[in-house]
Amino acid sequence: MKMNICLSLICVLLLTGCTTMDAVTGRQTRNFYSLQQDVELGSQVYSETVAEMKKRGVSINADAVRTAQLKEMVRRISAVSNLPDLPYEVxxxxxxxxxxxxxxxxxxMVYEGLWNPKDGLVKDDDELAAVLAHExxxxNCRHSTEAMTKALPVNLAALGVTLFTKDTKNENLGQLVSAGVLIVNNGIVMTRYSRMDEAEADTIGLMYMAKAGYDPRAALRIWERSAQHHAGSDPASSIFSTHPADAVRLQNLRTQLPAALTAYDTSPYRRAL
Ligand SMILES: [Zn+2]
Known part of the structure; x- marks a missing residue:
């Protein structure tokens, strides 16, 4: 009985609570999470990732000059994005x-294999900007929580059963929601983006970098190089494993390049030159 109430609440929540306007497209999309929850989840994922890295002996690079450079690039790109007021950090x-x-x-998070003066995959600021703009x-498209929303009915239903068997006294809506966050910790937030999400991030990112005054032709270079890099490397440590750079993707970028070049030429950063 309790479980039925639980599942009914989930259904109500899913049917009523998750239609929201996509800041990028202006269309209605299904996202169970609020923008504020995106921020909270992101902070959690970030601190857990850093803690996990530390456990494995990996640390944050505190080089003041390079960190400042990264921050400035993220500031420029996020300022022209659809959600400029998020608490961006890099x-x-x-x-x-x-x-x-x-x-x-x-x-x-930027890993040094991607960006370091000696042998990083990116060769200049424009290429680094292409990767940052894609991220x-x-x-901005809120791809992570959209994907989590799609996976939610199945996971919460399974969770309802778990809560019911574990503790019949205390299950309530708040617990279910925070339990949803626990699921996040078990990896759903790291779900690989779909091809459609990747294509959207390419299109939107290309315009962001161009508006921020970075040469959009660099996007083609870096995604092409990441494909070549993938050919001769461990797929698990490759940018290709999370960002496939296939022929269709490069063709899409080529098609969108003229519009991005116009945005680049009229960027305030270019006019200031
Ligand atoms: Zn991506």
Missing amino acids: TLIQTNIVNAMAAPGGKI IAHV
Whole structure:
């Protein structure tokens, strides 16, 4: 009986609570989480990732000059994004993993294998901006919590059963929601983005970087190079594993390049040159 109440509440919640306007497209989308929850989840994922890295002997790179450079790039790109007021943060992590990732809400991690003066995959600021803009686009499109929303009915239903068998006294809506957060800790937030999400982040990111005054032609270079890098590396440590750079993707970027170049030419940063 209790479980039925539980599941009914979940259904009501899912039917009523998750239609929201997508800041990027202006369309209604299903997202069970509020923007504030994106921020909270992101902070949680970030601190857990850093703690996990520390456990494995990996630390944050505290180089003041490089950190300041990263911060400035994220500031420029996020300022022209659809959600400029999120508490964006960027951290450089000292490991040779060739990747970057963004947690929901704007916490971005760049790994040194992607960006270091000696042998990082990116060769200049524009290429680094392409990766950062792509990540900031994922944040603006709220791809993580949208994917979690899609996975929620199944997971919460399973969770309802768990709570019911564990403790019949205390289950309530608040617990279910926080239990949803616990599921996040078990990895759902790290769900790989769908191809559609990747394509959207490419399109939106290309415009963000161009508006922020970074040359959008660099996006083609870096995604092409990441594909080549993937060919000769451990897929688990490759940017390719989370950002597949196939022919279709490069073709899409080529198609969108003229519009991005126009935005680049008229960027306030370009006019200031
Ligand atoms: Zn991506």
